[in-house]
Amino acid sequence: MTQGQTVISVDGLSKVYRIGQKERAHDSLVAATFDFLLAPIRNYRKFASLYRFNDLETDASGTAVADMIWALRGVSFSVRQGEVLGIVGRNGAGKSTLLKILTRITPPTRGCVQIRGRVSSLLEVGTGFHQELTGRENVYLNGTILGMTKKEVDRKFDEIVDFAAIEKFLDTPVKRYSSGMAVRLAFAVAAHLEPEILIVDEVLAVGDAAFQKKCINKMQDVGRSGRTILFVSHNMPAVKMLCNRAILLNEGRLMMDGTPHDIVSSYMSSDVGVPAARQWDDPRTSPGGSVATLREVRVVGPAGRVVDTVDIRETVGLQMEYDVRVPGHILMPQFYVYNDEGLLLFGTVDREWQPHPRAVGRYRSTAWIPGNLLTAGTFYVSCALLSRSTDTSQFYEQQVIAFMVTDNMGEGTARGDWAGWMGGVVRPRLEWETSHNEGARKLHTVR
Amino acid sequence: MGVAGGGVAPMSAQPAEGPVTVIRPSSAFAWADVKELAQYRDLFYFLVRRDIKVLYAQTVLGFAWAILNPLIQIVIFTIIFGRVAGIDTDGFPYILFVTVAIVPWTYMSDAMVQSSQSLVTEQHMLGKVYFPRLIYPLTPTISKLLDFSIALLLVIAVLFHYQIAPTWNLLLLPFFIVWMVAIPAGVGMWFSALAVRFRDVKFAMQFAIRMLLYTAPILYTASPLPEKYRLLYSLNPLVGVVEGFRGCLLGGAFPWEYILPGLATTVLLFMSGVMYFRKMERVFADVV
Numbered sequence: 001m002t003q004g005q006t007v008i009s010v011d012g013l014s015k016v017y018r019i020g021q022k023e024r025a026h027d028s029l030v031a032a033t034f035d036f037l038l039a040p041i042r043n044y045r046k047f048a049s050l051y052r053f054n055d056l057e058t059d060a061s062g063t064a065v066a067d068m069i070w071a072l073r074g075v076s077f078s079v080r081q082g083e084v085l086g087i088v089g090r091n092g093a094g095k096s097t098l099l100k101i102l103t104r105i106t107p108p109t110r111g112c113v114q115i116r117g118r119v120s121s122l123l124e125v126g127t128g129f130h131q132e133l134t135g136r137e138n139v140y141l142n143g144t145i146l147g148m149t150k151k152e153v154d155r156k157f158d159e160i161v162d163f164a165a166i167e168k169f170l171d172t173p174v175k176r177y178s179s180g181m182a183v184r185l186a187f188a189v190a191a192h193l194e195p196e197i198l199i200v201d202e203v204l205a206v207g208d209a210a211f212q213k214k215c216i217n218k219m220q221d222v223g224r225s226g227r228t229i230l231f232v233s234h235n236m237p238a239v240k241m242l243c244n245r246a247i248l249l250n251e252g253r254l255m256m257d258g259t260p261h262d263i264v265s266s267y268m269s270s271d272v273g274v275p276a277a278r279q280w281d282d283p284r285t286s287p288g289g290s291v292a293t294l295r296e297v298r299v300v301g302p303a304g305r306v307v308d309t310v311d312i313r314e315t316v317g318l319q320m321e322y323d324v325r326v327p328g329h330i331l332m333p334q335f336y337v338y339n340d341e342g343l344l345l346f347g348t349v350d351r352e353w354q355p356h357p358r359a360v361g362r363y364r365s366t367a368w369i370p371g372n373l374l375t376a377g378t379f380y381v382s383c384a385l386l387s388r389s390t391d392t393s394q395f396y397e398q399q400v401i402a403f404m405v406t407d408n409m410g411e412g413t414a415r416g417d418w419a420g421w422m423g424g425v426v427r428p429r430l431e432w433e434t435s436h437n438e439g440a441r442k443l444h445t446v447r
Numbered sequence: 448m449g450v451a452g453g454g455v456a457p458m459s460a461q462p463a464e465g466p467v468t469v470i471r472p473s474s475a476f477a478w479a480d481v482k483e484l485a486q487y488r489d490l491f492y493f494l495v496r497r498d499i500k501v502l503y504a505q506t507v508l509g510f511a512w513a514i515l516n517p518l519i520q521i522v523i524f525t526i527i528f529g530r531v532a533g534i535d536t537d538g539f540p541y542i543l544f545v546t547v548a549i550v551p552w553t554y555m556s557d558a559m560v561q562s563s564q565s566l567v568t569e570q571h572m573l574g575k576v577y578f579p580r581l582i583y584p585l586t587p588t589i590s591k592l593l594d595f596s597i598a599l600l601l602v603i604a605v606l607f608h609y610q611i612a613p614t615w616n617l618l619l620l621p622f623f624i625v626w627m628v629a630i631p632a633g634v635g636m637w638f639s640a641l642a643v644r645f646r647d648v649k650f651a652m653q654f655a656i657r658m659l660l661y662t663a664p665i666l667y668t669a670s671p672l673p674e675k676y677r678l679l680y681s682l683n684p685l686v687g688v689v690e691g692f693r694g695c696l697l698g699g700a701f702p703w704e705y706i707l708p709g710l711a712t713t714v715l716l717f718m719s720g721v722m723y724f725r726k727m728e729r730v731f732a733d734v735v
């Protein structure tokens with residue numbers, strides 16, 4: 001294949017989904033009974049039409065008409081061979097839907113895609129892994145699921161095991177592995193795919209720092225070898241480092257197409273708008289697992305009310321409200337704070353997690369960031385909840401809320417009355433101690 | 448690979464090189480993409496292996512269950528229908544009569560149930576990775592063959608005990624085995640596609656399997672059935688398979704009037720199953 005040839009051509013791609021409709025409230029027993037009896041007919045109609053959309057012409061503006069929602073609207077772009085394309089956007093912007101269409105997991109509602117070459121996609125690490133199988137067996141299973149042939153897996157088997165560093169445990173069932181080992185193995189298989197076109201969805205957010213570095217290096221190798229890569233991520237530094245082009249999606253539309261630098265800046269600026277608070281009214285669509293679901297997440301000021309801007313001296317609270325449905329789990333709520341370059345400043349975990357199994361109910365957990373720690377600017381917050389008891393993540397909403405910190409010069413700030421530029425990713429107000437030696441010469445004390 | 452819905456727009460200014468996959472909303476009718484299935488045969492193999500290993504993982508008895516399961520059924524049915532009810536079975540001892548039929552029945556019922564649930568059980572994979580969807584319902588029909596083969600040992604043991612000599616009829620056994628596999632494959636394709644949207648299928652299946660046991664001449668012989676009902680009765684493919692197995696293993700004339708109608712039904716079931724499944728498979732990930 002010649003360099004620069006178009007390998008992916010996306011034209012007017014649109015996708016509609018049906019979401020759950022509000023349950024009708026009944027104001028009389030008779031109505032409720034009728035509704036109950038007619039339920040099978042209603043259910044049949046509902047299920048039969050899950051994938052049919054004859055009423056599409058009525059609303060294309062994007063607001064949910066009855067129970068429909070446009071995940072993608074008229075997206076068009078093309079990708080040349082050898083490009084590493086970053087796909088950036090808020091949660092719900094349509095990135096994963098776009099990938100699912102490109103990988104034929106789901107069909108488009110409108111539009112057309114043409115792809116030249118073999119595609120391998122990585123929407124998740126360890127798809128198909130089964131706990132009862134050994135590491136060796138899972139490598140073959142996962143490898144063939146991802147599209148390799150047995151011969152290919154044979155050829156790369158040693159490299160894969162080496163990359164994951166689990167040689168000793170090859171023939172033990174995966175259910176005995178630590179979660180880190182299983183993840184490394186899964187990623188090792190995925191890292192050795194050799195398709196012409198590779199589509200990757202945020203799988204770099206796994207493992208410890210050393211392993212992540214390995215993964216990023218591997219992605220760079222793949223990019224350098226002339227393969228085409230589509231890369232969806234919230235990890236802005238990774239996007240800037242790995243990609244040579246990027247597109248920005250928002251609410252299903254393609255907003256921008258340009259250099260990674262421009263796209264990242266645009267995404268991070270408040271034009272695209274990440275709110276200071278988000279809530280999920282419908283428990284069925286709120287993020288969560290079997291143990292807990294997230295209902296609201298917000299940035300609050302010292303008084304406890306939602307704010308989107310705080311003074312640099314003020315404490316700012318990150319708050320999540322979640323419903324726990326299964327009792328007896330030890331839960332770890334976490335927040336991660338990023339600056340507007342996408343750098344992770346810190347993560348924080350509720351210390352209370354040791355070891356208090358939670359009862360069922362709604363919880364509100366707040367993490368208070370002291371004043372005079374963050375610098376001025378915009379900050380993006382991810383929130384997550386882990387069940388320590390089963391080692392499962394209940395939800396992980398990336399960069400779901402944001403807030404601004406303003407530094408007006410004044411008393412009690414690190415800046416004091418200095419009007420010049422102050423750099424740094426944090427701006428703590430530290431205690432300084434100065435001593436001087438009143439030695440040989442008497443000095444006028446100057447106050 | 449490519450699903451053509453009308454003319455394919457050529458990619459601009461490119462020399463024609465390499466296979467182009469086109470993804471469009473509407474799918475024209477497509478028969479099974481055998482080429483694609485062949486590409487994924489290694490995956491098929493590993494999925495079958497997985498099913499087999501997982502089934503008996505951490506059990507003490509392991510594969511012995513493949514024999515114990517039908518054996519216990521045979522003992523119970525022999526006591527109830529053979530001794531107590533005293534059902535006449537064309538001159539053969541009851542236990543022989545029922546063993547030869549229970550083994551293919553066990554295979555078919557297990558495979559049908561697992562195949563119908565295959566898409567629902569694996570819905571996670573459905574939404575995360577693409578491989579030919581037909582592999583989902585077809586995997587259980589192959590993995591259950593291992594249990595079937597082990598249970599055949601039981602059949603051989605019983606045949607040996609009653610000193611039934613093999614006849615030329617045995618040559619037809621492979622044909623009946625293929626037919627035996629085609630039935631759960633056809634049922635599985637239909638019902639797995641339906642189960643994705645209508646979970647009722649699971650409950651309907653559980654009920655249907657229990658009833659189906661009595662619709663085929665497994666526990667009883669069909670000879671007393673009056674002639675005018677024979678065609679209707681034989682449209683049930685299970686009848687044909689069971690009579691076929693009996694004919695192969697016990698010798699004697701094949702009752703073709705009981706066998707051939709079921710064959711036609713099976714062919715229809717299988718082909719329509721493939722068509723329906725292929726029609727619906729693109730939306731599985733959306734509606735499961």
